[in-house]
Amino acid sequence: MSRFSLNQASIKYASLEEAVRTTVDAAIPAIGLWREPVAERGLAASAALVRAAGLRVSSLCRGGFFTAPAGPARRHAIDDNRRAIEEAATLGAPTLVLVAGGLPEGSRDLSGARERVRDAIAELEGDALAAGVMLGIEPLHPMYVTDRAVVSTLGQALDIAEQFDARAVGVVVDTFHVFWDPQVLESVARAGATGRIASYQVCDWVTPIATDPLLSRGYPGDGHIDFESITRAVAAAGYTGDVECEIFNQDIWDSPYDEVAATCVARYEELVAPWVRATRGRSG
Amino acid sequence: MSRFSLNQASIKYASLEEAVRTTVDAAIPAIGLWREPVAERGLAASAALVRAAGLRVSSLCRGGFFTAPAGPARRHAIDDNRRAIEEAATLGAPTLVLVAGGLPEGSRDLSGARERVRDAIAELEGDALAAGVMLGIEPLHPMYVTDRAVVSTLGQALDIAEQFDARAVGVVVDTFHVFWDPQVLESVARAGATGRIASYQVCDWVTPIATDPLLSRGYPGDGHIDFESITRAVAAAGYTGDVECEIFNQDIWDSPYDEVAATCVARYEELVAPWVRATRGRSG
Numbered sequence: 001m002s003r004f005s006l007n008q009a010s011i012k013y014a015s016l017e018e019a020v021r022t023t024v025d026a027a028i029p030a031i032g033l034w035r036e037p038v039a040e041r042g043l044a045a046s047a048a049l050v051r052a053a054g055l056r057v058s059s060l061c062r063g064g065f066f067t068a069p070a071g072p073a074r075r076h077a078i079d080d081n082r083r084a085i086e087e088a089a090t091l092g093a094p095t096l097v098l099v100a101g102g103l104p105e106g107s108r109d110l111s112g113a114r115e116r117v118r119d120a121i122a123e124l125e126g127d128a129l130a131a132g133v134m135l136g137i138e139p140l141h142p143m144y145v146t147d148r149a150v151v152s153t154l155g156q157a158l159d160i161a162e163q164f165d166a167r168a169v170g171v172v173v174d175t176f177h178v179f180w181d182p183q184v185l186e187s188v189a190r191a192g193a194t195g196r197i198a199s200y201q202v203c204d205w206v207t208p209i210a211t212d213p214l215l216s217r218g219y220p221g222d223g224h225i226d227f228e229s230i231t232r233a234v235a236a237a238g239y240t241g242d243v244e245c246e247i248f249n250q251d252i253w254d255s256p257y258d259e260v261a262a263t264c265v266a267r268y269e270e271l272v273a274p275w276v277r278a279t280r281g282r283s284g
Numbered sequence: 285m286s287r288f289s290l291n292q293a294s295i296k297y298a299s300l301e302e303a304v305r306t307t308v309d310a311a312i313p314a315i316g317l318w319r320e321p322v323a324e325r326g327l328a329a330s331a332a333l334v335r336a337a338g339l340r341v342s343s344l345c346r347g348g349f350f351t352a353p354a355g356p357a358r359r360h361a362i363d364d365n366r367r368a369i370e371e372a373a374t375l376g377a378p379t380l381v382l383v384a385g386g387l388p389e390g391s392r393d394l395s396g397a398r399e400r401v402r403d404a405i406a407e408l409e410g411d412a413l414a415a416g417v418m419l420g421i422e423p424l425h426p427m428y429v430t431d432r433a434v435v436s437t438l439g440q441a442l443d444i445a446e447q448f449d450a451r452a453v454g455v456v457v458d459t460f461h462v463f464w465d466p467q468v469l470e471s472v473a474r475a476g477a478t479g480r481i482a483s484y485q486v487c488d489w490v491t492p493i494a495t496d497p498l499l500s501r502g503y504p505g506d507g508h509i510d511f512e513s514i515t516r517a518v519a520a521a522g523y524t525g526d527v528e529c530e531i532f533n534q535d536i537w538d539s540p541y542d543e544v545a546a547t548c549v550a551r552y553e554e555l556v557a558p559w560v561r562a563t564r565g566r567s568g
Contacts, residue, residue, distance in 0.1 A: 143463040180429040
């Protein structure tokens with residue numbers, strides 16, 4: 001379990017303090033944080049709390065939403081991402097997870113939106129390098145392409161990332177979002193070859209798709225994903241960072257936090273850990 | 285409108301006779317048929333009905349469901365596809381649309397299922413050639429990957445199709461299923477270069493995704509798809525066949541058939557026809 005991390009989104013209704021306590025009580029060595037609960041407690045206080053608890057911070061979620069055309073909304077997004085990079089550095093998170101953003105209202109121009117994602121990252125590369133934080137472009141499942149993330153595959157995320165310094169820009173491999181991709185194993189290898197795997201996140205693809213498709217995730221083992229092949233590929237690609245369990249699921253959110261943490265740990269140990277090399281966490 | 289075709293699924297509750305009458309009354313020159321309503325009326329009678337109405341048959345839906353492991357279910361699927369090829373030939377449909385099938389119950393082995401799709405098509409290639417029917421592998425949106433179609437991208441469909449005779453095996457380009465793909469335009473060009481575009485179908489991607497995700501389609505113009513870029517690519521790739529409007533949507537199914545046909549025609553003329561070259565239909 002030395003590389004396991006509980007992403008805070010799996011216990012969404014927990015305050016930062018509750019999330020930290022749940023993680024520590026479950027003997028989990030790392031936590032993936034979200035900006036909102038961190039802001040609620042205050043950045044410096046959050047960093048101190050996590051440090052005092054002896055937890056690694058595996059990532060900060062999330063920046064991105066880069067698809068607005070030139071104008072105040074776009075400037076606001078870039079500025080907000082600069083703040084997020086600083087927050088990640090303060091918290092000791094090696095990675096800021098980026099969700100690209102969907103089509104602007106009324107637009108049908110996917111390729112234009114995709115160019116604006118790249119352009120925004122170009123503006124942030126220097127900040128990321130200076131802060132020592134890797135921007136992790138997270139391809140989201142293509143069912144979110146128009147309303148949430150115009151970056152839909154790992155290959156596409158790498159096409160963007162590879163235009164930048166490998167210390168500044170990488171990709172996030174989330175099993176839920178990429179397992180379907182016929183090219184996923186090659187893309188993981190490609191990401192590893194240039195040191196671009198910023199984070200590895202596990203959760204399962206559950207059918208039927210939930211009424212709110214954002215919440216259609218499950219504990220590893222509850223759905224259709226083969227965690228062996230993808231985890232083996234991530235390990236073979238040289239990734240030595242933490243493995244986060246990040247689940248958006250209403251039933252899980254409604255469960256006691258310690259129960260969620262215990263189930264995440266059990267599923268990780270059964271289905272993921274055997275294929276993860278026993279190396280220390282990236283930030284450990 | 286010389287290349288427009290109304291796919292029968294857009295007026296799902298119509299009998300074959302009603303669908304033919306609706307198509308003729310709307311001055312649409314072609315129809316895409318489904319096996320169930322054809323079987324209901326009888327194959328020979330259906331062929332005679334469509335011929336007497338002066339309609340081209342642009343495609344027959346559908347064969348496929350090839351992912352069962354060796355055993356009776358698999359043999360049944362192959363045999364059923366042989367019958368479907370014969371039906372397409374009898375109806376004068378140049379294309380039999382294939383939906384790959386999802387993961388077998390309890391399986392998480394996507395790559396094994398994908399191999400079985402290819403193997404099944406290998407068994408059917410000779411039948412397709414003999415009948416003069418092209419098998420059109422239809423990649424379905426990745427949100428259907430586990431329960432309906434393990435073939436998720438046009439590139440993946442082409443990787444399979446290109447293993448076979450170009451007269452026997454091609455791909456179906458359905459805007460709803462492929463518009464999100466960052467490689468869609470290159471894949472369309474690749475399909476055209478080897479004469480592999482078996483059918484071009486248009487309908488829109490509407491959000492939020494419907495509670496039954498199969499029904500999350502809309503009339504062209506009601507969603508987020510840019511029909512210009514993809515239709516231009518299909519035309520530039522040399523496709524001269526019919527363009528089908530195939531929509532699964534409960535509200536549309538509950539509308540009067542003539543209203544649906546009229547709206548499909550209007551949207552086609554506005555959003556698709558300007559980018560289609562004025563050539564005769566494949567089977568015209």
